[in-house]
Amino acid sequence: MTLWEYVEDRWDLILFETAQHASMVAQCVLVAALLGVLIGVATYRRPRLASLATASSGVLFTVPSLAMLGLLIPALGLGVAPSVTAIVLYALLPIIRNTVVGLQGVDQLVVDAARGIGMSRQRSLTRIELPLAWPVILTGIRVSTQLAMGIGAVAAYVSGPGLGEQIFSGLARLGGANAVNSTLTGTIGVAVLALLFDGCFVLLGKLTRPEGPLSRRLTTGGVRG
Amino acid sequence: MADQSTSGVPIELRKVTKVFPGSGEPAVRELDLNIPAGEIVVLVGPSGCGKTTTMRMINRLIEPTSGDIVIDGRSSHDIDPDRLRRNIGYVIQQAGLFPHMTVAANIAQVPKMLGWDRARIAERVDELLTLVGLDPGQYRDTFPRRLSGGQQQRVGVARALAADPPVLLMDEPFGALDPISRERLQDELLGLQDDLAKTIVFVTHDIDEALKIGDHIAIMKAPGHIVQYASPAEILTNPADDYVEQFLGAGSSMRLLRLTKVGDIEVDQVPYASEDADAAEVLAEIERHGLDYALLTDGMRRPLRWVGAEHLQGLTGPVGSAGDPITGTLHHRMTLQDALEALLNADNDVVPVVGRRRAYAGALSLSTVQNAIQAIKIRERERRLHRGETGAGR
Numbered sequence: 001m002t003l004w005e006y007v008e009d010r011w012d013l014i015l016f017e018t019a020q021h022a023s024m025v026a027q028c029v030l031v032a033a034l035l036g037v038l039i040g041v042a043t044y045r046r047p048r049l050a051s052l053a054t055a056s057s058g059v060l061f062t063v064p065s066l067a068m069l070g071l072l073i074p075a076l077g078l079g080v081a082p083s084v085t086a087i088v089l090y091a092l093l094p095i096i097r098n099t100v101v102g103l104q105g106v107d108q109l110v111v112d113a114a115r116g117i118g119m120s121r122q123r124s125l126t127r128i129e130l131p132l133a134w135p136v137i138l139t140g141i142r143v144s145t146q147l148a149m150g151i152g153a154v155a156a157y158v159s160g161p162g163l164g165e166q167i168f169s170g171l172a173r174l175g176g177a178n179a180v181n182s183t184l185t186g187t188i189g190v191a192v193l194a195l196l197f198d199g200c201f202v203l204l205g206k207l208t209r210p211e212g213p214l215s216r217r218l219t220t221g222g223v224r225g
Numbered sequence: 226m227a228d229q230s231t232s233g234v235p236i237e238l239r240k241v242t243k244v245f246p247g248s249g250e251p252a253v254r255e256l257d258l259n260i261p262a263g264e265i266v267v268l269v270g271p272s273g274c275g276k277t278t279t280m281r282m283i284n285r286l287i288e289p290t291s292g293d294i295v296i297d298g299r300s301s302h303d304i305d306p307d308r309l310r311r312n313i314g315y316v317i318q319q320a321g322l323f324p325h326m327t328v329a330a331n332i333a334q335v336p337k338m339l340g341w342d343r344a345r346i347a348e349r350v351d352e353l354l355t356l357v358g359l360d361p362g363q364y365r366d367t368f369p370r371r372l373s374g375g376q377q378q379r380v381g382v383a384r385a386l387a388a389d390p391p392v393l394l395m396d397e398p399f400g401a402l403d404p405i406s407r408e409r410l411q412d413e414l415l416g417l418q419d420d421l422a423k424t425i426v427f428v429t430h431d432i433d434e435a436l437k438i439g440d441h442i443a444i445m446k447a448p449g450h451i452v453q454y455a456s457p458a459e460i461l462t463n464p465a466d467d468y469v470e471q472f473l474g475a476g477s478s479m480r481l482l483r484l485t486k487v488g489d490i491e492v493d494q495v496p497y498a499s500e501d502a503d504a505a506e507v508l509a510e511i512e513r514h515g516l517d518y519a520l521l522t523d524g525m526r527r528p529l530r531w532v533g534a535e536h537l538q539g540l541t542g543p544v545g546s547a548g549d550p551i552t553g554t555l556h557h558r559m560t561l562q563d564a565l566e567a568l569l570n571a572d573n574d575v576v577p578v579v580g581r582r583r584a585y586a587g588a589l590s591l592s593t594v595q596n597a598i599q600a601i602k603i604r605e606r607e608r609r610l611h612r613g614e615t616g617a618g619r
Contacts, residue, residue: 107321107324109317109318109319109321110321110322110323110324112286112317112321113315113317113320113321113322113323114323115286115310116284116286116310116315116317116321116394117310117311117314117315117334117335117384117385118307118308118309118310118311118312118335118338119307119334119338120307123338128323128325131325132324132325210324210325211324211325211368211370
């Protein structure tokens with residue numbers, strides 16, 4: 001059976017697994033982005049806290065994903081729970097780090113001006129600092145997404161959902177019928193998904209860049225009515 | 226607009242001290258400063274003298290360690306800092322514009338926080354852009370990055386003026402500009418101030434800028450205290466000590482001429498009257514002054530024409546359109562050097578001097594300038610003699 005015949009034969013299953021994979025990655029990255037930006041915002045003004053946050057997520061980062069998943073089994077069992085936990089943990093580091101770096105990189109003159117004209121800390125953060133740090137934060141989220149794609153595949157090791165199932169079952173039956181086809185399908189599927197997601201990020205980045213169309217509409221529209 | 230704008234309020238610093246945590250020496254030490262309403266007061270001194278710290282304590286970007294700052298009779302300590310700052314315009318070096326917002330949105334920030342409606346904000350933005358010399362249609366929707374440094378700083382000034390605050394704080398606003406733009410923006414600021422009469426606290430390390438801009442100048446020295454607080458003319462002719470003299474640099478009479486404004490010397494007074502004044506009365510006034518001409522002004526006391534005694538002879542009723550149009554005016558903010566240049570090129574011996582809102586303030590002739598130069602020279606010579614004696618006596 002050729003790869004094409006294999007895919008045609010199991011089209012529904014593969015589509016289902018791809019959708020599962022995409023959905024898992026998207027949700028995990030969303031959670032990681034919310035957590036990561038929050039942690040970044042909470043720590044960026046205090047250099048010691050900020051480096052503590054980056055360092056501890058950095059330590060997590062060094063644990064091999066397979067080992068991490070294995071370690072999570074006793075606590076969380078098999079299936080969705082350990083997969084999601086592992087992916088979120090790995091996705092945190094780039095987001096926290098880029099949030100801190102992005103916020104610290106905002107021109108201090110601009111922040112001083114915001115405070116000087118009477119913006120509260122919070123208003124300065126939401127109207128000035130976060131929008132200006134956004135391209136850097138978005139890059140962090142983009143890196144996290146690529147990371148989550150790969151780890152999402154490995155999550156099949158703990159019976160997690162997604163395309164990893166194709167890879168692992170293929171590897172388990174190596175030499176058997178369709179083993180290579182199965183592994184290839186999973187791998188290519190993950191790669192295609194990763195490219196698709198990345199494309200979305202490029203588009204999102206263009207739309208939301210500080211001087212981009214969205215920003216222009218928001219800031220100008222707010223004034224001109 | 227200028228007629229309805231809020232003019233300045235007095236600011237008083239009382240024994241204000243700031244000690245930053247972890248530093249032994251105070252950045253500002255028991256500083257007393259009275260800033261009169263509607264004046265430009267310049268804090269000037271070398272870096273590290275505490276001038277910026279002093280200014281930033283006025284809008285509480287830095288909290289004083291002790292002492293009190295009273296703005297228009299109210300202790301700033303009793304006002305919520307964010308609310309306080311919305312009523313104090315703030316202009317900083319390189320303008321500090323928000324790069325992700327259009328020019329209009331930058332200017333609109335304070336009115337937005339104050340809850341103005343959109344139509345009013347849009348109207349105000351256009352008004353302010355016009356005020357600072359930028360065409361609203363062209364610049365309203367551009368981003369700061371596309372503007373030159375001078376244009377950015379104009380937007381910075383417009384943003385500070387947006388909600389019409391009585392007080393402006395300006396922290397080396399023109400420091401990063403090229404000399405030509407800097408000079409032009411200084412002139413424009415002085416022009417604006419003539420109409421707006423805000424209380425402006427201006428920080429700079431450039432003594433020439435201070436002498437040009439300030440109604441009063443506070444020369445500061447580390448650690449955070451004022452060595453001399455006086456008008457530019459007084460600082461030039463009577464520096465308090467060697468530190469001030471050193472800070473002023475080589476001071477010649479020519480420099481004094483360049484830095485003395487028309488308004489600083491005693492200008493001539495000529496009889497002036499509005500166009501609908503009675504010709505006979507104007508004539509009588511001319512004779513009372515022992516001159517043979519008078520100045521005709523409009524209803525706002527802006528000079529229009531010179532009218533000679535011979536024009537009025539035999540005229541009854543209002544003066545009307547008699548006389549010759551004036552060919553130019555001198556501004557009371559002009560330097561004596563510029564005034565001299567204008568006088569040498571003028572058609573008449575006497576040129577009217579105008580002040581706030583271009584209203585009549587006096588007149589100037591070459592001989593008056595000459596006398597003023599003499600007076601300055603004499604004052605300087607006496608000062609040097611005096612200093613020489615006291616120096617020898619020690």
